Amino acid sequence: MNCESESSFLGKESYAALQNSSSPRSVKSTGRTQYHLNPQASYKVAILGAAGGIGQPLALLVKMSPLVSSLNLYDIANVKGVAADLSHCNTPAQVSDFTGPSELADCLKGVNVVVIPAGVPRKPGMTRDDLFNINASIVKTLVEAVADNCPEAFIHVISNPVNSTVPIAAEVLKQKGVYDPKKLFGVTTLDVVRANTFVAQKKNLRLIDVDVPVIGGHAGITILPLLSKTKPSVCFTDEEIHELTVRIQNAGTEVVEAKAGAGSATLSMAYAAARFVESSLRALDGDGDVYECAYVQSDVADLPFFASRIKLGKKGVEALISSDLQGLTEYEQKAVEALKAELKSSIEKGVGFAQKQSVAAA
Numbered sequence: 436m437n438c439e440s441e442s443s444f445l446g447k448e449s450y451a452a453l454q455n456s457s458s459p460r461s462v463k464s465t466g467r468t469q470y471h472l473n474p475q476a477s478y479k480v481a482i483l484g485a486a487g488g489i490g491q492p493l494a495l496l497v498k499m500s501p502l503v504s505s506l507n508l509y510d511i512a513n514v515k516g517v518a519a520d521l522s523h524c525n526t527p528a529q530v531s532d533f534t535g536p537s538e539l540a541d542c543l544k545g546v547n548v549v550v551i552p553a554g555v556p557r558k559p560g561m562t563r564d565d566l567f568n569i570n571a572s573i574v575k576t577l578v579e580a581v582a583d584n585c586p587e588a589f590i591h592v593i594s595n596p597v598n599s600t601v602p603i604a605a606e607v608l609k610q611k612g613v614y615d616p617k618k619l620f621g622v623t624t625l626d627v628v629r630a631n632t633f634v635a636q637k638k639n640l641r642l643i644d645v646d647v648p649v650i651g652g653h654a655g656i657t658i659l660p661l662l663s664k665t666k667p668s669v670c671f672t673d674e675e676i677h678e679l680t681v682r683i684q685n686a687g688t689e690v691v692e693a694k695a696g697a698g699s700a701t702l703s704m705a706y707a708a709a710r711f712v713e714s715s716l717r718a719l720d721g722d723g724d725v726y727e728c729a730y731v732q733s734d735v736a737d738l739p740f741f742a743s744r745i746k747l748g749k750k751g752v753e754a755l756i757s758s759d760l761q762g763l764t765e766y767e768q769k770a771v772e773a774l775k776a777e778l779k780s781s782i783e784k785g786v787g788f789a790q791k792q793s794v795a796a797a
């Protein structure tokens with residue numbers, strides 16, 4: 436049995452913000468704290484890969500945010516129609532479309548948050564790493580443009596394999612001399628969303644109350660839900676812990692198989708990415724109580740990148756919540772040790788790719 440309790444519950448605010456985001460710029464009651472959205476707030480968000488399975492519903496959700504004044508949609512194809520469609524929604528964000536590399540720089544100028552879901556998704560039988568050969572170059576090219584046009588922006592990388600594409604992005608930004616580790620994020624929010632959903636279902640809890648930190652990375656066993664740190668405090672049997680952990684780790688594959696060749700998670704991912712965008716905007720807007728899990732440059736687990744809870748602030752990552760890695764159960768400790776080799780190798784693969792490309796270009 437695992438009945439450990441103490442860790443701070445943080446995350447409900449983000450959920451509430453997204454839930455309530457159609458009531459603009461008002462006081463939001465989240466049950467635990469109240470916060471004001473700045474009535475002058477006006478942030479620019481760009482989505483790169485906006486015509487895709489994730490890009491389209493994500494664009495819709497971001498268009499609903501009261502914090503967004505401009506929403507720039509970029510893709511290599513078909514983005515004009517998406518933007519025209521979205522622009523008819525009577526919410527404040529001004530939608531603009533940008534097609535192809537010649538319009539990328541204009542898309543990125545002055546942007547505060549760049550979200551990157553561009554790239555190919557898995558088909559049944561593939562691992563996320565099987566996407567590396569195509570998506571590594573896509574992410575590299577897009578992040579080069581971000582470095583040139585909005586180096587101060589928060590960068591949210593969704594494109595898989597996240598365990599490698601984030602290190603690629605970091606190398607590109609270093610090569611361009613604009614790397615700020617506090618502003619580069621691998622989006623792992625979907626793992627948290629899934630963990631919260633599956634735990635609430637299993638234990639008959641109110642969904643909005645449940646928060647499970649998920650650490651490590653975003654592929655297979657590198658996805659590690661810390662069920663002992665679930666809020667509210669919950670007792671799990673050993674069987675429940677194993678079953679839930681494996682389901683959360685395989686949830687992406689569950690969707691890939693159900694879609695049977697038509698792609699991977701798009702709607703739940705858009706929901707999760709929108710939550711992370713909203714949290715970032717709230718942090719930029721001065722909310723001092725914003726916490727999310729994300730895959731970032733880190734020193735909490737002797738690997739250069741690691742997903743953990745982070746505190747978000749105006750300048751990006753304000754703190755890594757390393758206390759989540761203390762007081763783990765034996766099951767969790769073993770799982771942390773077990774994931775390190777795979778995560779290390781994925782990080783090295785990304786770094787090696789970016790360095791080789793840079794040498795080749797020189």
Ligand SMILES: NC(=O)c1ccc[n+]([C@@H]2O[C@H](COP(=O)([O-])OP(=O)(O)OC[C@H]3O[C@@H](n4cnc5c(N)ncnc54)[C@H](O)[C@@H]3O)[C@@H](O)[C@H]2O)c1
Nearest residue numbers: 484486487488489510511552553554555556593594595704
């Ligand atoms: N981080 C996560 O939790 C998570 C979850 C789900 C999916 N993903 C990943 O997100 C990525 C996108 O998934 P999807 O289902 O939206 O795929 P999709 O094929 O439906 O959409 C991808 C979009 O990217 C565009 N694109 C391709 N190359 C581009 C480039 N160079 N510049 C701009 N746009 C480009 C395509 O035209 C397409 O519109 C995949 O790599 C997938 O594995 C990550």
Ligand SMILES: O=C(O)C[C@H](O)C(=O)O
Nearest residue numbers: 557595686687688699700
């Ligand atoms: O599983 C995938 O390939 C997409 C994504 O990483 C997910 O977790 O749903």
